[in-house]
Amino acid sequence: GAGVSQSPSNKVTEKGKDVELRCDPISGHTALYWYRQSLGQGLEFLIYFQGNSAPDKSGLPSDRFSAERTGGSVSTLTIQRTQQEDSAVYLCASSLQGLTDTQYFGPGTRLTVL
Amino acid sequence: GQQLNQSPQSMFIQEGEDVSMNCTSSSIFNTWLWYKQDPGEGPVLLIALYKAGELTSNGRLTAQFGITRKDSFLNISASIPSDVGIYFCAGQKSGTSYGKLTFGQGTILTVHP
Numbered sequence: 001g002a003g004v005s006q007s008p009s010n011k012v013t014e015k016g017k018d019v020e021l022r023c024d025p026i027s028g029h030t031a032l033y034w035y036r037q038s039l040g041q042g043l044e045f046l047i048y049f050q051g052n053s054a055p056d057k058s059g060l061p062s063d064r065f066s067a068e069r070t071g072g073s074v075s076t077l078t079i080q081r082t083q084q085e086d087s088a089v090y091l092c093a094s095s096l097q098g099l100t101d102t103q104y105f106g107p108g109t110r111l112t113v114l
Numbered sequence: 115g116q117q118l119n120q121s122p123q124s125m126f127i128q129e130g131e132d133v134s135m136n137c138t139s140s141s142i143f144n145t146w147l148w149y150k151q152d153p154g155e156g157p158v159l160l161i162a163l164y165k166a167g168e169l170t171s172n173g174r175l176t177a178q179f180g181i182t183r184k185d186s187f188l189n190i191s192a193s194i195p196s197d198v199g200i201y202f203c204a205g206q207k208s209g210t211s212y213g214k215l216t217f218g219q220g221t222i223l224t225v226h227p
Contacts, residue, residue: 004156033214042117042202042217043157056214091156103215105156 002026004106006092012112013082021077021109025094032075033103034067037089046090049075082113120203120218127193128226135201135221136187143205146179146186147215151200160201161188193225 005024013019025032031050035043045059049069060066064082069075079086089108095101120137127133137146145164149157161172163179163186170177176189186203203218 035215035217040219042120042219043204043215044117045214045216048214059214093156102159102162105158107155 004092004094004104006090006106006109008109009107010110010112012114014114015084016081018078018080019082019111021079021090021111023075023077023092023094023106025073025075025092026104029094029096029104030072031095031097031101031103032069033093033095034075034077035091035093036061037091037108039088043091046077079111082111084113087111087113118203118205118216118218120221122221123219124222124224126224126226129193129195131193133190133193133197133223134187135203136185137203137205137218138185139205139216140184142183142207143216144183144208145206146177147204147206148175148177148186148188149202149204151202151220153199157202190223193223195225195227198223198225 007022033048034046036046037043047067048056064080067077089110091105091108093103093105095103118137118139147162148160150160151157160175161170161177163170166179166183167181168179174191178187200220200222202220204215206215
């Protein structure tokens with residue numbers, strides 16, 4: 001079956017612009033996660049959605065970052081007024097039930113802020 | 115945010131050699147995971163460990179969950195060129211809001227034919 005998909009695969013933007021990154025989880029997966037991977041670093045947790053529960057936003061680095069998940073499926077990560085330090089690969093993952101189930105990752109969106 | 119201490123940062127080995135990498139943390143995790151990431155792709159789960167002291171194999175890969183629950187190692191035996199990639203350890207805590215993964219910095223593995 002189809003895996004986690006993300007779009008766009010690459011995004012180049014100018015400092016100060018807003019960007020939206022999209023994630024389509026595996027069909028039937030109720031949990032969705034966003035991570036950020038900076039160059040040469042491990043993955044940094046950003047936000048977690050589980051069903052209809054309030055999302056765990058504890059990893060969002062600033063109020064310029066927000067995410068929503070519509071209809072329990074597709075998710076959009078929005079970064080407002082982008083800064084150069086936002087340049088990274090943004091990875092989305094989904095899992096069947098939640099916190100203890102295997103997380104399957106998408107290929108990521110590489111964001112470059114000029 | 116918190117990260118796990120993963121070592122070594124990189125390894126250059128000859129095909130056929132064995133590889134060992136490890137991860138340590140100052141806090142306890144209930145699950146330890148090992149992922150591999152190929153260029154341009156997301157990480158793929160290799161091995162999951164759920165119990166302190168557990169030793170689990172997946173083909174040429176063997177991983178152990180440390181007794182203290184603060185460390186884990188991954189061994190790859192008889193390496194082949196397709197083992198090239200970045201290997202990440204990840205820890206997971208149990209309980210509401212603690213299921214998110216905490217990752218190590220990664221080990222870059224290069225295998226020379």
